[in-house]
Amino acid sequence: MRGVTVLKEEDDKTRTLNPHTLMAFSGEAGDTVQFAEYIQANVQLYGMRNNSKWQLSPSAVASFVRRELAKSLRSRKPYYVNLLIGGFDTNTNEPHLYWLDYLAASARTPYSAHGYAQYYCLSILDKHHNPNITLEEGQKLLRMCHEELVKRLPIDYKGLLVKVIRADGITELEL
Amino acid sequence: MSLSSVEPLSFDPAYSFEASQSRDHSGAPRQHSFNPYTDNGGTILGITGDDFVVLAGDTRHTAGYNINSRTERKVYRLGDNNLILATVGFGADSKDVAETMTRAVNDFKFNHNLKNMTVNAAAQYLFTVLYGNRFFPKYTHCILAGLDKDGKGRLYSYDSVGSYSKEGERRAAAGAASSLIVPFLDNQVEFKNQYLPASNGTQERPVEDLPKETVIKLVKDAFTSATERHIEVGDGLQIITVTKDGVFEEMTELKKD
Amino acid sequence: MSNPFSINGGAVVAMVGKDCVAIACDLRLGMQALTVSNDFPKIFNYGDVYLGLTGLATDVTTVSEMFRYKVNMYRLREERDIEPETMANLVSSSLYEKRFGPYFVSPVIAGINPHSQKPFVCGFDSIGCIDFAKDFIVSGTASDQLFGTCESLWEPDMEPEDLFETISQAMLNSVDRDALSGWGAHVYVITKDKVVKRLLKGRQD
Numbered sequence: 001m002r003g004v005t006v007l008k009e010e011d012d013k014t015r016t017l018n019p020h021t022l023m024a025f026s027g028e029a030g031d032t033v034q035f036a037e038y039i040q041a042n043v044q045l046y047g048m049r050n051n052s053k054w055q056l057s058p059s060a061v062a063s064f065v066r067r068e069l070a071k072s073l074r075s076r077k078p079y080y081v082n083l084l085i086g087g088f089d090t091n092t093n094e095p096h097l098y099w100l101d102y103l104a105a106s107a108r109t110p111y112s113a114h115g116y117a118q119y120y121c122l123s124i125l126d127k128h129h130n131p132n133i134t135l136e137e138g139q140k141l142l143r144m145c146h147e148e149l150v151k152r153l154p155i156d157y158k159g160l161l162v163k164v165i166r167a168d169g170i171t172e173l174e175l
Numbered sequence: 176m177s178l179s180s181v182e183p184l185s186f187d188p189a190y191s192f193e194a195s196q197s198r199d200h201s202g203a204p205r206q207h208s209f210n211p212y213t214d215n216g217g218t219i220l221g222i223t224g225d226d227f228v229v230l231a232g233d234t235r236h237t238a239g240y241n242i243n244s245r246t247e248r249k250v251y252r253l254g255d256n257n258l259i260l261a262t263v264g265f266g267a268d269s270k271d272v273a274e275t276m277t278r279a280v281n282d283f284k285f286n287h288n289l290k291n292m293t294v295n296a297a298a299q300y301l302f303t304v305l306y307g308n309r310f311f312p313k314y315t316h317c318i319l320a321g322l323d324k325d326g327k328g329r330l331y332s333y334d335s336v337g338s339y340s341k342e343g344e345r346r347a348a349a350g351a352a353s354s355l356i357v358p359f360l361d362n363q364v365e366f367k368n369q370y371l372p373a374s375n376g377t378q379e380r381p382v383e384d385l386p387k388e389t390v391i392k393l394v395k396d397a398f399t400s401a402t403e404r405h406i407e408v409g410d411g412l413q414i415i416t417v418t419k420d421g422v423f424e425e426m427t428e429l430k431k432d
Numbered sequence: 433m434s435n436p437f438s439i440n441g442g443a444v445v446a447m448v449g450k451d452c453v454a455i456a457c458d459l460r461l462g463m464q465a466l467t468v469s470n471d472f473p474k475i476f477n478y479g480d481v482y483l484g485l486t487g488l489a490t491d492v493t494t495v496s497e498m499f500r501y502k503v504n505m506y507r508l509r510e511e512r513d514i515e516p517e518t519m520a521n522l523v524s525s526s527l528y529e530k531r532f533g534p535y536f537v538s539p540v541i542a543g544i545n546p547h548s549q550k551p552f553v554c555g556f557d558s559i560g561c562i563d564f565a566k567d568f569i570v571s572g573t574a575s576d577q578l579f580g581t582c583e584s585l586w587e588p589d590m591e592p593e594d595l596f597e598t599i600s601q602a603m604l605n606s607v608d609r610d611a612l613s614g615w616g617a618h619v620y621v622i623t624k625d626k627v628v629k630r631l632l633k634g635r636q637d
Contacts, residue, residue: 070494099468105489107461107469118466355580358605368604400583
């Protein structure tokens with residue numbers, strides 16, 4: 001979107017950082033993709049410099065991204081980017097989700113959102129999420145969130161792009 | 176504490192006649208303004224028991240960093256009955272409200288065959304007085320207290336435009352150090368965050384009416400603590416207690432630094 | 433609400449007892465009125481020293497990581513753990529280094545000196561001015577409330593069990609009157625040969 005004009009209906013606002021880590025972003029136009037691809041390049045560079053089987057863990061990626069964003073915050077022109085970093089830690093077999101805002105505040109959360117979705121979806125997730133949730137239940141929950149956004153947002157909502165991160169990698173998912 | 180403390184605090188009392196930013200020499204008309212309010216500091220506090228009620232206030236009166244008086248009382252008896260009122264905020268408005276209430280209570284008595292105004296009637300009247308000034312509010316927070324028909328202690332607290340609860344409250348605090356005192360009262364009067372030891376944190380400690388001696392102790396503790404940590408609180412402590420036997424005033428010292 | 437000290441919210445308090453100290457923090461992380469996380473501890477451990485940080489969440493993390501680095505470097509150079517008093521001066525000078533572009537944090541230190549066995553607490557403003565206290569230190573968006581409860585509940589020479597109850601009641605009742613703090617708390621009770629960490633549930637609103 002630019003102003004009130006819809007420029008593209010299916011814009012992928014995620015970047016794959018390494019085989020088990022995905023980053024979703026929102027924020028100022030320009031800043032978002034620039035920052036995301038800078039992070040993507042550097043995380044991939046790490047993978048190339050080391051053994052390709054020895055990738056950064058999700059917590060390490062989140063820590064790196066936070067640091068870069070924190071450095072940017074006190075620079076002449078800070079990036080205005082809000083992020084969600086999802087990853088599957090192949091060492092501990094644990095899923096991770098990190099919430100980061102443009103101030104580089106970072107928190108590991110069971111579920112999170114940015115922008116208006118916070119106000120519409122977090123309460124739904126508070127009520128229905130549980131720590132041992134299955135993928136099917138997760139999809140159902142996302143559908144509930146999606147329906148709420150379509151119902152309550154006063155814009156022609158163009159839908160969600162859903163990606164799943166599992167032990168065997170990242171795949172796109174139809175809701 | 177935090178960076179905000181690096182900025183210099185204003186030394187001016189807030190009420191003022193001032194010519195705002197008129198230092199330009201363009202010949203444009205100066206804009207004058209008048210701020211009719213100031214904050215004179217101080218804190219008030221009230222706690223009810225089963226058959227008594229206590230209102231207390233410190234006796235320091237400030238303007239900015241200046242102390243105007245160390246002996247200015249802010250808990251008032253409303254005529255010769257069991258009604259008491261504590262007011263805090265802008266001193267002039269506070270006194271005016273207390274005076275208005277005293278006159279109303281006295282008028283009521285003389286117009287109703289020497290019958291005293293009930294505490295709930297006084298509470299409703301105070302709302303009328305404060306809300307009557309809705310568009311030029313009296314800059315004052317009030318706590319009204321007294322004994323009801325059944326001899327039970329009643330306490331009402333108000334914001335500057337008159338909002339209050341008809342059910343009354345068990346305890347209330349207002350003024351400069353209310354943010355310090357209120358959580359202490361939550362804990363010690365309503366037993367918030369306290370659980371029965373045998374219940375392993377599953378059963379809340381039931382709220383009960385406190386004896387008068389305990390209440391007076393809590394009041395003095397609250398004010399010595401507030402005096403220690405808030406510059407606008409101190410000098411003296413005025414405690415007025417209403418029981419079936421009458422109205423009693425106790426004056427004690429607080430730190431003067 | 434553009435004050436960086438009150439965007440994310442949070443509260444920390446430390447208290448001295450008889451041969452023991454305690455330090456507690458709340459767990460909320462928010463963006464203005466919206467709560468984002470209820471598991472964001474604000475106390476960090478560096479050997480014998482415990483550091484509590486309130487203020488802007490990004491700086492809480494940055495500063496805690498900076499001191500992890502500095503304390504590790506100290507340990508390698510000196511071949512011993514840093515003492516609480518030394519840590520206080522390290523925190524002070526590190527914050528003053530950023531005098532004209534500060535980290536927006538209000539740190540609190542608690543610990544027992546491993547040599548003298550003396551309990552130690554102190555607090556700082558965001559540019560490193562140390563507040564040495566004999567009794568307690570408060571910081572964060574609930575600091576007014578904490579001053580009130582601590583000044584009323586604290587007494588000298590409390591045993592560890594009493595100190596735990598006092599600091600917990602001071603913390604819980606204070607954050608319940610602050611919209612930007614709460615959602616549970618961590619409490620550390622530190623004695624010369626033992627540290628007990630407890631999780632307080634508290635109100636979830």
